[in-house]
Amino acid sequence: MWQLLQIELLKIFRKPRTYISFGAIAVMVLIIQIALKFDGKSYIEFIVGSLQDSLDIPYGHILNGYFVCFVILNLLLIHIPLLVALVAGDSIAGEANMGTLRLISSKPVSRTGLLLAKFTASVIYTALLLIWLAIISLVLSILLFGTNDILIARNDALEIIRSNDVMWRYGLAFVYATLALSTVAALAFLLSVFADNSIGPIVSTISIVIVCTILSEMQIPLYDREIKPFLFTSHMLAWKGFFYCKVDAGGTAVSGSIENLRAIGKSSLILLAYILGFVSTAIWAFNKKDILS
């Protein structure tokens, strides 16, 4: 298994397409950082809305590296699934298209082992993509904007988390984001088993994520009850929960607390169930598949 995983990682990281995602993330993050560097105040005014009339907003302190990173994650984590699909959707269908699938499938390795190695490699790629995102969105933002307390806007309220209470939340948020994006990778991976070129699974994955995201965002009571709780897209943004603190009687965020850890745990389990379901189905289908490409 380790041998196969090494081979799969070699294949992923020797393919030029892999680096498109890293480049795209760098460009998008830099664009946001430049915009906030030159006109961060307008953005903060936009998110605090009418509260700026009743509160004295210390713009200079709010526009710091932690806050910029939070903004970047809010803006980007919804789009990164597209980049994950590029690699995961290509993992089997791309080999079928190249003709290498028949060669690797005729080697003395089990199809299940081969698929698990491929999926693990996709997850490692996803994690590295997020580490890269963390480096340039968090580390670079800290270098550019410095550190301070972070302001979180929640519905009509503002929450302030102390600067010494932030880093562990980012750590957990990135771990959760890896899980969420691995779900997308698992979906793309499953679709990849049924295709003979990578365009189909990549486009299908993106379409499914878009449709499910739209359903997750719809404010229709029937869907809220019957559909949304079961859509994986409804749970992909639960990383934000790590930045929602319990508040004390005076309305101040309690340091080191998470408001609803149970909900994050439940979302994690749902995503894990999706991953398990997608990967198991992929293995079942691949083991039955006649390789004719």
Place this chain on the structure above:
Amino acid sequence: MPLLTVSHLSKKFKTHTAVDDLSFSVEEGDVYGFLGQNGAGKSTTIRMLLTLVKPTDGRIEIFGRDLNRDRKQILQEVGAVIEKPDLYKYLSAFENLSLFARMSGIRPVRSQLYEQLEMVGLAGREHDRVKTYSQGMKQRLGIAVALIHNPRLIILDEPTNGLDPQGIADMRNLILHLSRHLKKTIIVSSHLLHEIEQISTRMLIIDHGKKIIEGSAASLIDPAKTRVEVEVTDPQNALAKLTNTPWIKYYQKTHLNLLVFELSREKIPDLNRDLVELRIPVMAIQAKTSLEAYFLSLTSSKQHVAAFAD
């Protein structure tokens, strides 16, 4: 005991039967020619031998073991090139070879990889990306990949597809080298009889997924049935002149400007002489081997010729 035994193998794709109750065996040291028209079921059979396609029915034993049960152990001793030698184009030949060696269960040292690449004539280009290779070079790299783990059985599916004449000759010589000097057992599929005829010790002809005949090349040759193709400028006129001659009974089909006869080899000079005496302008006479005539008479190409007939 045969090295490979296929018993009552069948494969159905929905309503289409690609392989139909096929049985054959390959002995150790054979260069086994697997012959049939395009679509005859050769590739499907080979894919079943390599576990790429699951049989609908039947049994495959390789090295005395059941392929379904001992897949991993068996495939460790099998090397294959399946149709085109598709490899990772963004990797070098060296990296491809190393990668597939590890997938085959061995950890090759660098010198072993270089030696293998040298053997197939890729020395000096080992570190170039495969996307810069010609079709012939890719085919040779495919062979290196098939051989790197020193397999007992080598399966080559249409190995000369897409090669130029020099590439075809090189491939033929390589197969003969593997057989004669390295004592490998080789299964070679092709739709080209003359290729198989030059290298195989035994052969199997299949058509529409069914076995037509199996045996040594020598035993399949029938000297009484040589197919002679005569190219003429006016086939209608030539045929009219031949109607009242004994040759008409050997006449088979016409194909464009060809008159096709099936007769014993020693009668060819007589046919040539009579054509001249009948003042039939002859552009060319070509005698196909009797095996080729036999192959064409057995397989569906006969129908293809008929489709062009007057």
